Amino acid sequence: MIAPSILSADFARLGAEADAVEGADWLHVDVMDNHFVPNLTLGLPVVKSLRAATGIPLDCHLMIDDPDRWAPGYAEAGAANVTFHIEAAADAVQTARAIRAAGALAGLSVKPGTPIEPYLEILTEFDTLLVMTVEPGFGGQAFMAEVLPKVRRAREEIRAGHLRLFVEVDGGIADDTIAAAAEAGADVFVAGSAVYGADDPAKAVEALRALARDAMND
Numbered sequence: 001m002i003a004p005s006i007l008s009a010d011f012a013r014l015g016a017e018a019d020a021v022e023g024a025d026w027l028h029v030d031v032m033d034n035h036f037v038p039n040l041t042l043g044l045p046v047v048k049s050l051r052a053a054t055g056i057p058l059d060c061h062l063m064i065d066d067p068d069r070w071a072p073g074y075a076e077a078g079a080a081n082v083t084f085h086i087e088a089a090a091d092a093v094q095t096a097r098a099i100r101a102a103g104a105l106a107g108l109s110v111k112p113g114t115p116i117e118p119y120l121e122i123l124t125e126f127d128t129l130l131v132m133t134v135e136p137g138f139g140g141q142a143f144m145a146e147v148l149p150k151v152r153r154a155r156e157e158i159r160a161g162h163l164r165l166f167v168e169v170d171g172g173i174a175d176d177t178i179a180a181a182a183e184a185g186a187d188v189f190v191a192g193s194a195v196y197g198a199d200d201p202a203k204a205v206e207a208l209r210a211l212a213r214d215a216m217n218d
């Protein structure tokens with residue numbers, strides 16, 4: 001699945017920017033609170049409006065403190081997937097259950113420096129593992145190939161039947177990096193600048209999907 005990130009879109013025209021990537025599988029929505037990360041973006045009111053403006057399932061990536069308090073509200077607002085950071089959560093399992101109870105998929109995200117081994121057991125409570133391939137906070141950063149062993153490890157756990165999850169990568173995904181992430185075992189690819197920086201965002205989505213597919217089939 002390809003999930004264009006609206007962080008790189010024009011915030012004054014979000015409905016039109018969603019329409020511009022009609023073939024996308026998920027629309028990635030970066031919620032930043034200026035505490036967990038140094039950047040500030042948007043919150044629940046914008047997600048609610050976006051939900052009404054597009055049929056593309058919303059993939060909310062919460063880079064916020066106290067996700068235990070706020071994450072279920074994004075599921076109630078109609079997000080398809082709500083991902084929060086393990087580094088910020090007080091009770092990740094409880095929060096995952098609340099997200100699922102509100103009707104969304106639950107995602108757990110790890111920053112580049114956070115290992116996944118300590119969380120393999122609780123990942124049975126999640127639908128998505130989001131492996132950050134840049135430090136969260138800003139679009140347009142360089143892809144960190146050094147985190148791909150975490151993607152590989154998650155894929156092994158899935159192949160072994162221990163987990164059932166989407167493995168999503170976020171940060172620096174573009175024509176020249178998506179194959180490495182796909183080969184490592186990712187199956188959801190967030191792309192901000194590579195999609196919204198392109199002359200034709202819908203075409204960029206298709207091109208990324210083709211590259212990921214080729215890499216998976218190799």
Ligand code: DX5
Nearest residue numbers: 005136137139140172192193
């Ligand atoms: C970064 C965000 C990403 C961002 C990716 O903290 O989580 O979703 O939009 O942007 P690109 O694809 O430009 O690296």
Ligand code: ZN
Nearest residue numbers: 030061170190
């Ligand atoms: Zn993101």
